Structures are given as structure tokens and as C-alpha cells.
Amino acid sequence: MMKITAPVILVMLVTLVTGCISSRDFVSVERKFSKEQMPSGFHRVSKGETLFSIAWRYGLDVRQLANANSISKPYTIYPGQKIDIDFEPKPVALAKRPTVEKTSKQPVTNKVRPKVKPKNSHKPPMKTVRATSADWKWPLNGRLIGRFSTKKPVNKGIDIAGSLGESVLAAAAGTVVYAGRGLRGYGNLVIVKHNDTYLSAYAHTSRIVVSEQDVVKAGQKIAEIGSTGTDKVKLHFEIRKNGKPVDPLNHLPKHPG
Incomplete structure (x- = not known):
């Protein structure tokens, strides 16, 4: 009986030792992919x-x-x-108010002089150029089939249905800062910079008709609707404020449909 079981025991011991040694180099599928995703x-x-x-x-x-x-x-x-x-994102530094140095000391007096308000002292606030709700236009006159959502399934913009080849329009005036297919999940994509605060994107287009650095007007054709990077013909439209996605419906005028 011992002669029969001894080889079996020996094989089991060798297998166990080999397994322990090889386990040092073994990486599970979960660990491998979690590392790649970090x-x-x-x-x-x-x-x-x-x-x-x-x-x-x-x-x-x-x-x-x-x-x-x-x-x-x-x-x-x-x-x-x-x-x-x-x-670590750093906040934008605010400009300090200039200080006015006194050229001469005024004599101290006990007399109280009434303050005289200079004429036309009130100046209207300076106008700033920014993309507000009134400046935005719908990039496509189509049916809304997907809304902005921060919950699963996450949608960083809105989806608009349309016909293949239909014109995609710039939602506001700006400069084309990206035109290509380098972002996974967006297909043929156009990104337009409107100012230092706002950007907009137009994804899944079948054809792009503008180039980077092109200056475009609101309502100007920049692409044609398609299904690149997705499973149906539609336009995926996003607005980013300081790099973060915001709900386009809070900026666009009332839906034309």
C-alpha cells in the first residue's frame, strides 16, 4: 500500500510547491485590468x-x-x-486694486467738511462678452432623444435625432479647436471654443466641413449628421463650462420642435 501511494504523495507535494512558486508571478484578470485602468x-x-x-x-x-x-x-x-x-487646480488670481500713494500730508483740522459727490461719478459696469442663453442656437432642428444626466447611464450632453447628411450648425460663434476622430466614443467630433469659459462639441458626424482654427458664426454649417462611434444616426451635443459638462437645455432657447 505504501509503494502505491508514495508516488502519488510525491507528485502532490511537487505540484503544491510548484504552484506556490508560480503564484508569485501570477496576476489575476481583475488585477491586471484594474492596473491598466488606473x-x-x-x-x-x-x-x-x-x-x-x-x-x-x-x-x-x-x-x-x-x-x-x-x-x-x-x-x-x-x-x-x-x-x-x-x-492640483489653482484658482484664477484676482487682480489687486492699485494703491494711490499720497504725495503730501494734509494738515489736521477739526472742521468737518461736507462730502461733495462729483458729477457723473456713477459709471455703468463694463460689458463682458460671454455665451449666455440668448447667444446659443440649436445645432440641429430635430427630435430630442437623449437628455443630460449625471446618474447612470451618464449622458454628458443631449442627443438629437436627424437624417443622415443633415447639416450640423455651430450653436454659437467661436473658433474650431478640434476637428477629428481621436476621442473614443465620440466618432467624428468638432469642438468649438466660444470664449474662455464655454466650449461646445458636436459628435458622431458623418462629415466635418471645417478645420481647426476656423472662425465660425452662430448657425454656420460645421458638419453633417451621421452615426460614427455610435449605433444610430444622431447628433450628440455637449456644452462645457470651465471644462465641466453642463446641461445644454439650461443654455439653449426653447426647443424648436
Whole structure:
């Protein structure tokens, strides 16, 4: 009986020891994929990407991203460049009010002099150019089939139904800062910068008819509706404020339909 079981016991011991040694190098599927999904803190620039598209991908303000990487306007980057995306956002520094130095000391007096209000002392506030609700236009006159949502399933914009090849219009005046297919899940994508605060995006288009750095007017054709990067013909439209997605319906006028 011992002669029969001894080889079996020996095989079991060898298998156990080998398994313990090999387990040191074994990586489970869950661990492997969790490691791959962990952000490295840097983004490696690929051909066709712009700093705006990278900021869009990670939901960052392009100005803060540029500042963190010491990139000045016009934000030129090159393939292979490492972009730090794991930085501590710094608030925009407010300009200090200039101080007026006194050239001479006034004599001290006990007399109380009434304050005389100078004429036309009240100045109207300076007008700032910004994309408000009144400035936005619908990029497509179609049926609303998807709304903005921060809950699962998350939708960072709205989805509008349309016919293949139908014109996609700029929702407000601005400059094209990205035109390509480098962002996963967006298909053919156009991003327009309206000012330092607002950007808008037009995804899944079948054809882009503008180029980067083109200045566009509100209502100008920038692309044609399609189904690139999705399973149906539609326009996915987003508005970002300081890099963060906001509900386009809070900025657009009443739906034309």
C-alpha cells in the first residue's frame, strides 16, 4: 500500500510547491485590468490631438491644464509629449486694486467738511462678452432623444435625432479647436471654443466641413449628421463650462420642435 501511494504523495507535494512558486508571478484578470485602468497621471499625446481635446477627454479646464504644463497660447503640443493631467487646480488670481500713494500730508483740522459727490461719478459696469442663453442656437432642428444626466447611464450632453447628411450648425460663434476622430466614443467630433469659459462639441458626424482654427458664426454649417462611434444616426451635443459638462437645455432657447 505504501509503494502505491508514495508516488502519488510525491507528485502532490511537487505540484503544491510548484504552484506556490508560480503564484508569485501570477496576476489575476481583475488585477491586471484594474492596473491598466488606473490613471498614470500623464497623457501621452497622439497624432491629431490638441490640448483642447485632451482637456475635454479628462474634463479639465484647458487654461489650468496649459498652466500646469507650462504651455502658452496657442497651446501647441506634439505627438509623444507627456501631459500632466493629475495636478492640483489653482484658482484664477484676482487682480489687486492699485494703491494711490499720497504725495503730501494734509494738515489736521477739526472742521468737518461736507462730502461733495462729483458729477457723473456713477459709471455703468463694463460689458463682458460671454455665451449666455440668448447667444446659443440649436445645432440641429430635430427630435430630442437623449437628455443630460449625471446618474447612470451618464449622458454628458443631449442627443438629437436627424437624417443622415443633415447639416450640423455651430450653436454659437467661436473658433474650431478640434476637428477629428481621436476621442473614443465620440466618432467624428468638432469642438468649438466660444470664449474662455464655454466650449461646445458636436459628435458622431458623418462629415466635418471645417478645420481647426476656423472662425465660425452662430448657425454656420460645421458638419453633417451621421452615426460614427455610435449605433444610430444622431447628433450628440455637449456644452462645457470651465471644462465641466453642463446641461445644454439650461443654455439653449426653447426647443424648436
